[in-house]
Amino acid sequence: MPQLRGKFAFATKKVRIGAAPLAVNFSSGYDSVSKFIKESPMKLFYSPGACSLAPHIVMAELNMAYELEAVNLKDKTCASGNYNMINPKGSVPALKMDNNEILTEGAIISQFLADQKNDGIIFGKYGTTERYRTLEWMNYISTEVHKNFSPLFGLDTIYKNAEAKAEVKAFYTNCLSDKFNFLSEKIGTNNFLMGSQFTIADAYLFTCFTWTEYVGIDLSAWTNLTTYMNRIYERPAVMRALKEEGLLK
Ligand SMILES: N[C@@H](CCC(=O)N[C@@H](CS)C(=O)NCC(=O)O)C(=O)O
DSSP, rough: OOOOOTTTTTTOOOOSOOOOOOOOOOOGGGGGGGGGOEEEEEEEEEOTSSSTTHHHHHHTTTOEEEEEEEEEETTEEEEEEHHHHHHTOOOOOOETTTTSBOOOEHHHHHHHHHHHOSSSSSSTTTHHHHHHHHHHHHHHHHIIIIIIHHHHHHHHHOOOOOHHHHHHHHHHHHHHHHHHHHHHHHHTTTTTBSSSOOOOOHHHHHHHHHHHHHHOOOOOSHHHHHHHHHHHHHHHHHHHHHTTTTOOO
């Protein structure tokens, strides 16, 4: 498994790949998603190694034209200025769609991106069981895996008391270990979460697994999961996304 660098500081670099000046339309306008006026490539606001890596991988897998803009999550700045003006939630990812509206929530951004191609490969087509099974995974990863990592990232800043810090760390590490046991059993010897086909759910789970070393969880305790991780690392689109975020040595 390649060593990742950057240590997911969620943050500091300002990278812009072919970024055009941003003209943001702040209306939510979710109902007008289908009425795109193709103006400029979509732009993903990301922080290196953060959960924004998942939709970044999806864009690379789909081989779509896209731009990237790094966000400093500590001071909420990016090349376009005050990130809170772009995404008032203050978190990454955010996607500037090609009608200039902003879409947030990583799990939804990935679905939106896959639906642009709508070939049913990395996300099942509307009405298929595959689509809802993939969504079932997306929801599980978002609520049970991703969000149980979050407290581990803030330990040093939140807890000054070493004992409290250790207790919280043990609690969330155990919690994640339970999820990893379940995932290991479900993945088994399959190539991906959905069996033989890589989907948007794998992009998301892979992203979460890249955080294990940083939070001190040894993923090698789950052989199925390290095999799964290595398989995903080898995908050209994944390597591309990691390189674009400056995470590959
Ligand atoms: N509900 C959001 C949460 C995204 C999230 O947790 N982003 C983290 C990075 S992985 C973040 O931006 N944290 C900094 C902050 O919220 O200030 C989603 O699922 O997209």
